[in-house]
Amino acid sequence: MLHAPTPSPLLETIAAIRPADAEAAAEARAHQDRLTKPRGSLGVLEEVAVRLAGAAAVSPAPIPEPAALAIFAADHGVHARGVSPWPQEVTAQMVANFLAGGAVANAFAAQAGVPVTVVDVGVASDLPAAPGLVSRKVARGTADLSRGPAMTREQAVAALEAGIEVARDLIGNGARCLITGDMGIANTTASAALISAYTGRDPEHTTGRGTGVDDRTYAHKIRVVREALAVNGLAGQGADGSREGAAESAEARRERALRVLAAVGGLEHAAIAGFILAGAAARVPVLLDGVISGAAALAAAALAPAVVDHCVAGHRSVEPGHAQALSHLGLRPLVDLELRLGEGTGGLLAHPILCAAARVMHEVATFDAAGVTEKRG
Numbered sequence: 001m002l003h004a005p006t007p008s009p010l011l012e013t014i015a016a017i018r019p020a021d022a023e024a025a026a027e028a029r030a031h032q033d034r035l036t037k038p039r040g041s042l043g044v045l046e047e048v049a050v051r052l053a054g055a056a057a058v059s060p061a062p063i064p065e066p067a068a069l070a071i072f073a074a075d076h077g078v079h080a081r082g083v084s085p086w087p088q089e090v091t092a093q094m095v096a097n098f099l100a101g102g103a104v105a106n107a108f109a110a111q112a113g114v115p116v117t118v119v120d121v122g123v124a125s126d127l128p129a130a131p132g133l134v135s136r137k138v139a140r141g142t143a144d145l146s147r148g149p150a151m152t153r154e155q156a157v158a159a160l161e162a163g164i165e166v167a168r169d170l171i172g173n174g175a176r177c178l179i180t181g182d183m184g185i186a187n188t189t190a191s192a193a194l195i196s197a198y199t200g201r202d203p204e205h206t207t208g209r210g211t212g213v214d215d216r217t218y219a220h221k222i223r224v225v226r227e228a229l230a231v232n233g234l235a236g237q238g239a240d241g242s243r244e245g246a247a248e249s250a251e252a253r254r255e256r257a258l259r260v261l262a263a264v265g266g267l268e269h270a271a272i273a274g275f276i277l278a279g280a281a282a283r284v285p286v287l288l289d290g291v292i293s294g295a296a297a298l299a300a301a302a303l304a305p306a307v308v309d310h311c312v313a314g315h316r317s318v319e320p321g322h323a324q325a326l327s328h329l330g331l332r333p334l335v336d337l338e339l340r341l342g343e344g345t346g347g348l349l350a351h352p353i354l355c356a357a358a359r360v361m362h363e364v365a366t367f368d369a370a371g372v373t374e375k376r377g
């Protein structure tokens, strides 16, 4: 007898993802209304607690801690087009800074009590082995997405599977919330291209100033994103399948999603997408950071739409594409502090808020239990 082919980690992960459980969400909603506070007084936090319960398929949802942050680092061929004011070496230099504990992400992680893992999925130079560094280099950076596909399909899958493996390891070691992080000079250009390709929005609305380009470079950056979409045959369409109706098979939708990711994404985008998928497959909530994570979440959602039920938007970055990505995903950011850094900083800041929303459901007394009289009518 022939053996059944072993499913790839990617397909296995996608197959394991379930949408939110409506019963657990309804139970959470009802419990929320019995707690000793005026109904609705916790605003957005009430919705967050209900979402967490639906995602966990149990009410109340477990408090999403301990959390773990993974910062996926990679370089970008499109850097050669002059889309970032920073030299490419800064990616590797910042990896060393993360490992030495000297970046903003380290300070915020220390504040939140969250351990940091740094993953090399595509840094252009060789990085010396170091504690806290996971080496999963798929390539020495991507090809220039404005001249043709940034990655091969195989490279995109390898990076997705690196992200899946990192998520599985962190969850295996006890993480109950995954926080996404990125490092890659020029990755806001790839993010804009991904967001335009998946949402159908014009590059004018998805491209931002990244680390801070001047007006001339900003106009050039928008043109580069346009060229990337045109050369890869992605102009003027939303590629996530949402507008295609039910006629397209799930497999065809996945292939299209993968093609977009490989064409204009970065290796860190693909790895973050895999990381998100694996969190969702394990029903571990994924706290998303900024525009790079938002673009990766669009890729993950195009591969497996139910993944969105397991994502929480940590914050909204200043990059215009981030708001476009979040609105396409139907996610509301917890924090808006006009950050534009990445690294996982926005996700880290939001983690105590996410935990507070979940903790209310475990620790706040009901009107009955506390003997507090409910309002009349």
Ligand SMILES: Cc1cc2ncn([C@H]3O[C@H](COP(=O)(O)O)[C@@H](O)[C@H]3O)c2cc1C
Residues within 6 Å of the ligand: 083, 084, 085, 086, 090, 094, 182, 183, 184, 185, 186, 187, 188, 189, 209, 210, 211, 212, 341, 342, 343
């Ligand atoms: C010192 C430094 C630290 C960073 N930490 C995150 N980024 C952020 O900026 C980069 C994307 O912006 P752009 O597309 O304009 O190059 C990414 O590496 C992102 O993580 C940094 C950038 C720099 C320069």
Ligand SMILES: O=C(O)c1cccnc1
Residues within 6 Å of the ligand: 188, 209, 210, 211, 289, 290, 291, 292, 317, 318, 319, 322, 339, 340, 341, 342, 343
């Ligand atoms: O939105 C972000 O996360 C961001 C913005 C600028 C540069 N790097 C990341």
